Amino acid sequence: MAQTREIRRKTGYHHGDLQAQLVEATRALVEEKGPDGFSVSEAARKAGVSTAAPYRHFKDREEMLEAVCAEGMRRHFAQMNASLEGIPRGDLRRVEALGRVYVGFAQREPGVFRLIFGSKHKGEALDKKAGDDVRPFELVQEEVAAILGRTEIDADVMHRALLLWTFVHGLSFLLIDDVASHKGLTIDLNPILADIGRRVFPEVSAGS
Amino acid sequence: MAQTREIRRKTGYHHGDLQAQLVEATRALVEEKGPDGFSVSEAARKAGVSTAAPYRHFKDREEMLEAVCAEGMRRHFAQMNASLEGIPRGDLRRVEALGRVYVGFAQREPGVFRLIFGSKHKGEALDKKAGDDVRPFELVQEEVAAILGRTEIDADVMHRALLLWTFVHGLSFLLIDDVASHKGLTIDLNPILADIGRRVFPEVSAGS
DNA sequence: TTACATATGTTAGAGTTTCTAACTTTGACA
DNA sequence: TGTCAAAGTTAGAAACTCTAACATATGTAA
Numbered sequence: 001m002a003q004t005r006e007i008r009r010k011t012g013y014h015h016g017d018l019q020a021q022l023v024e025a026t027r028a029l030v031e032e033k034g035p036d037g038f039s040v041s042e043a044a045r046k047a048g049v050s051t052a053a054p055y056r057h058f059k060d061r062e063e064m065l066e067a068v069c070a071e072g073m074r075r076h077f078a079q080m081n082a083s084l085e086g087i088p089r090g091d092l093r094r095v096e097a098l099g100r101v102y103v104g105f106a107q108r109e110p111g112v113f114r115l116i117f118g119s120k121h122k123g124e125a126l127d128k129k130a131g132d133d134v135r136p137f138e139l140v141q142e143e144v145a146a147i148l149g150r151t152e153i154d155a156d157v158m159h160r161a162l163l164l165w166t167f168v169h170g171l172s173f174l175l176i177d178d179v180a181s182h183k184g185l186t187i188d189l190n191p192i193l194a195d196i197g198r199r200v201f202p203e204v205s206a207g208s
Numbered sequence: 209m210a211q212t213r214e215i216r217r218k219t220g221y222h223h224g225d226l227q228a229q230l231v232e233a234t235r236a237l238v239e240e241k242g243p244d245g246f247s248v249s250e251a252a253r254k255a256g257v258s259t260a261a262p263y264r265h266f267k268d269r270e271e272m273l274e275a276v277c278a279e280g281m282r283r284h285f286a287q288m289n290a291s292l293e294g295i296p297r298g299d300l301r302r303v304e305a306l307g308r309v310y311v312g313f314a315q316r317e318p319g320v321f322r323l324i325f326g327s328k329h330k331g332e333a334l335d336k337k338a339g340d341d342v343r344p345f346e347l348v349q350e351e352v353a354a355i356l357g358r359t360e361i362d363a364d365v366m367h368r369a370l371l372l373w374t375f376v377h378g379l380s381f382l383l384i385d386d387v388a389s390h391k392g393l394t395i396d397l398n399p400i401l402a403d404i405g406r407r408v409f410p411e412v413s414a415g416s
Numbered sequence: 417t418t419a420c421a422t423a424t425g426t427t428a429g430a431g432t433t434t435c436t437a438a439c440t441t442t443g444a445c446a
Numbered sequence: 447t448g449t450c451a452a453a454g455t456t457a458g459a460a461a462c463t464c465t466a467a468c469a470t471a472t473g474t475a476a
Contacts, residue, residue: 018453034327036244041433049454055435056453117385118326119242124390137391162393163375163404170378177325182332183345185370196371199407226424249462257425263464264424 019057021047027068031111035119040064065115066129072112073130076105080136090146092197092204098140099168099193106172113172140165147204160200167196227265229255235276239319243327248272273323274337280320281338284313288344298354300405300412306348307376307401314380321380348373355412368408375404 025046029038040061041051058064083097106113116126127134141153141161150157171192174180180187198205233254237246248269249259266272291305314321324334335342349361349369358365379400382388388395406413 039433040435050456051433052435052456053454061434114326117381117387118322119385123385123387127390158393159400159403162388162395162400163407166378166382167371167375168378169381170374170376173325173377173381174374177327177331179325179331180370182335185366187370192367192370195367199371199410202407202410247462248464258427259462260427260464261425269463 018047018049018053022054022057022064023067023071026064027071027112030065030068030115031109034111035065035115038065066126068112069116069126070129070131072109072116073126073134073136076102076116077130077134077136077139079105080139084143090149092147092201094143095140095147095164096190096193096197098143099164099196100189102168103172103175103189103193106176110176113176117169118173137161137165147201163200164196168193226255226257226261230262230265230272231275231279234272235279235320238273238276238323239317242319243273243323246273274334276320277324277334278337278339280317280324281334281342284310284324285338285342285344285347287313288347292351298357300355300409302351303348303355303372304398304401304405306351307372307404308397310376311380311383311397314384318384321384325377326381345369345373355409371408372404376401 022043025043026038029043029046040054043064044051044054047053054064058067079101080098083101084094087094087097141157144161144164145151145153145157148157148160171187175187230251233251234246237251237254246269248262251272252259252262255261262272266275287309288306291309292302295302295305349365352369352372353359353361353365356365356368379395383395
């Protein structure tokens with residue numbers, strides 16, 4: 001029974017797990033050559049099948065990239081959740097941790113990050129594909145509310161959450177494009193995140 | 209004499225101004241179909257020449273896109289400069305105006321904006337291609353220094369300029385990806401820019 | 417004015433890519 | 447055990463990038 005699911009690969013013909021392996025090959029290629037350097041043919045070769053095989057699992061090239069997006073978004077969200085571990089609720093360091101993970105993901109996987117954001121993929125459809133429980137922005141909102149000692153997501157909470165998101169989003173792009181370094185700037189992640197926390201929550205961080 | 213430069217087009221063979229027209233065709237296509245939807249062939253057709261003609265003016269596809277980048281960066285920078293017109297030096301509204309133009313460019317030309325930033329083009333080489341006088345970040349730094357009443361670009365000035373840049377950069381991406389609207393968020397540009405101004409320059413905007 | 421070099425077009429074509437069609441193999445299950 | 451659907455295959459059309467070889471205009475120098 002475990003066998004039926006796991007060990008059916010390599011009969012010579014039927015592959016066993018091609019869909020997942022194609023997603024992984026696509027992810028690797030996107031990372032290696034950038035989102036537009038990717039080709040279906042190359043992913044197929046990487047997975048050891050004919051160039052037509054992917055079309056049994058994906059409508060077209062675009063759908064393969066969307067699968068990588070969805071998988072990336074789930075991973076991204078999981079990392080965000082994990083980063084909160086061990087920091088008490090309501091602590092400013094929780095949003096700093098979220099920011100660190102957000103930017104860190106962009107740095108570790110710039111190709112996927114750009115695929116998820118810098119593109120024409122309709123956001124709504126992608127959100128659905130990633131899963132209903134993947135809601136990074138709502139996570140930030142909850143943390144903001146907790147820091148302010150509120151239970152409701154009011155307009156002020158949403159506004160501050162948007163400021164934080166906008167900021168780490170921009171920072172991610174600047175870092176992966178390496179746009180700052182050759183302008184004589186060094187971007188030091190931790191201090192800058194702490195500074196943003198202070199500016200977005202001045203009433204909380206008065207004494208530090 | 210004016211003739212020699214201007215009206216030499218349409219001899220049937222020699223086109224007269226193909227290079228510039230190809231850049232414009234490429235720009236339009238990038239805007240229409242996104243940076244990866246662009247094809248050299250289509251740009252050639254749009255300009256009314258054979259599909260091989262572009263290669264007389266550009267090494268390859270990539271170089272055509274770079275030309276569009278460089279031209280876009282010059283336009284972007286020109287708009288930033290123009291936006292300062294009529295606002296007294298040292299006024300907070302000057303950096304707000306810069307931010308408005310930055311985001312506005314992204315909204316009016318999302319394709320070119322993404323081409324300039326969200327891509328693997330080596331920033332340094334592109335900066336050079338755009339021209340030595342195109343220095344948007346230095347412009348922001350000068351404005352920040354003026355607001356603080358300083359003449360020197362010290363570490364604090366650079367830090368605040370980076371905050372501003374990061375923020376409008378992130379805001380631009382969120383807006384053109386329309387990532388906010390379907391999360392129940394409306395982004396109102398002017399108020400949010402004013403708010404950022406206050407948070408980055410708390411000592412200047414104490415009384416407002 | 418003519419002649420030539422050069423810049424800037426053209427056509428032809430090789431190699432790659434996306435995607436479809438038609439055929440083949442395999443595994444599941446009635 | 448026989449049949450069907452799922453998931454492979456090969457073949458090929460249409461598009462794209464880029465090169466090579468050829469053609470034509472333009473500007474300059476004799």
